[in-house]
Amino acid sequence: MNNLSWRAIRAFILVADAGSFTAAARESGFSKANLSQLVTELETALDIQLLYRTTRQLRLTEIGEGYYLRCKQALQQLDSAAEWACESKGGQEGTIRINAVGGVIGEDLIAPLVIRFQQANPGVRVHLDFSSTRVDLIQDQYDLVIRMGSLPDSSLVVRKLHTIKTRYVASPNFLKEYGPIEQPADLASVPLISGSVDQWLLTRGQNQQIVQVENSIKLISGRAMHRAALAGLGVTRLADIYVQADIASGRLAEILPGWSESTELSMVCPPLRHQLSRVRNLMQWLKEGFGSAYAQALAESPAA
Template sequence: MNDISLRWVRAFLLVAEHGSFTAAAQASGHSKANLSQQVTALEQALAVQLLHRTTRSLRLTRIGEGYAERCQLAFRQLESASEWAMQSTRELSGRIRMNSVGGLIGEELVAPLVFRFQQRHPGVEIELDFSSLREDLMDSPYDLVVRMGELADSSLVARRLHRVTTRYVASPAFLARHAPIQVPDDLRALPLIYGSVDHWLLARGSEQRLIQASRGYRIISGRAMRQAALSGLGVTRLVDAYVQADIARGTLVEVLPDWAEPTPLSMVCPPHRFQLQRVRGLMDWLKTHFAGAYEKALVQGLPVGPMA
């Protein structure tokens, strides 16, 4: 390893990223000859071929693909290590790229806590978005992600934020017009108010039922799904932060309570970003304050919408 120059590795990554020596030279300001010499020196030091070169094209070998992936991760870790070493004061500073589940949880609960954190630490700049994503965090630009659902085993750092419960609800008027809902299969004959997924997998212990939405309303918004249920259009499923207060007021009625599903809400970040004080500080802040904000939302709920 001592015989391998980081300049050679950077030259190789430039060529791998841009797809040719010409494009890499234009992007970096180095000459094609210089980049070619450095990549050749790297291949000789490793005693492997990293690039397939022809007069018309250039592509990574199988070993080259794996080497590029590992080197990119290593450079990100070096960057994080440098940032960690330069954190010489107690005041947090720097950028945090964060992604969160959206809707009520993200926009009304996570976001205000993030804003309060920024007010306490004006040196921290947080980029927060609510796009739906399922990507490998080791290769993503995000430092921190808030995800709902069980997490697969991985090398990521995960901390439990809260546990939410998905409930099945409908308005009293809707239930008065239809036969009682006693088992999941009773949902098959009813209009369902569903989101991006047109089937529901209900679970109770080891027992499962798959219900396909054959009629009803597809609405990609938790708030709008709640409004549709309040208006008597059908049965919907939403996490308790949306509907718990409605259930307490009697404007919505929970059906199939034995099939209510507890779901973990977690914070996840790559280990090399967890080393940064600002990322750990934000995770600690959310862990400390989120549960209280969530319980308050259960009690207060959203404003009661128009009724049918």
């Protein structure tokens, strides 16, 4: 494929990502006319309409959507191949884009480890952001995602980072007002504090109970959920690192201890990005340092 075709494909991807020729021109530095010409030439060469254009909006055709996904993956493969070739010359250089869980786990444990990795590898530029939103590792171009819970996509490289125990807690004053909570079914009649999920799955041996939490107080932050529980606003479900010290001091009471569960914290990486030594080295760095950092934090002061 000649250079014009590659330029046209890149122009098409820029426009599809931006949602308009104007936005693509603004973000890329290319002129709107040049981008429009390249996309038109691509459609002519393929004899296929890739975009619906009107004066008010631009959107992909059905074939355009499929072509966009395949082209974007192909270009990402080419970019990864170029990065791999450059790395083979030696040295640790390049960017690593990470999306991780936030709160105590992300900000107090993962971030310091990443900072120390950055100090030890000054040629690497780390971009770290925290979000509870599920991301698409292909579309969002992250090199590494750190997540809790199930990971259904088997095409990705997954490495276990730690096993975290989840506990259900409430303040002593809350329990005085609402009475003892002895079974998962009792949660249906008391105020709850939830995060980014709409149901809790409680497990005890082979028995599982689902508790719907759509009508709960919703706080998409572990720190905020922890503070709300201390304030007596309801029952919440948090990792032990948030609540263990409070349980020990009596500031929070653990409920349904037999229903406590363990959740995997995992590093997830696209196969192409896992080929890069800087990404593998960071994953190994986190693997070696996270367990001891977690244990130390668990033994220290409350999260609030």
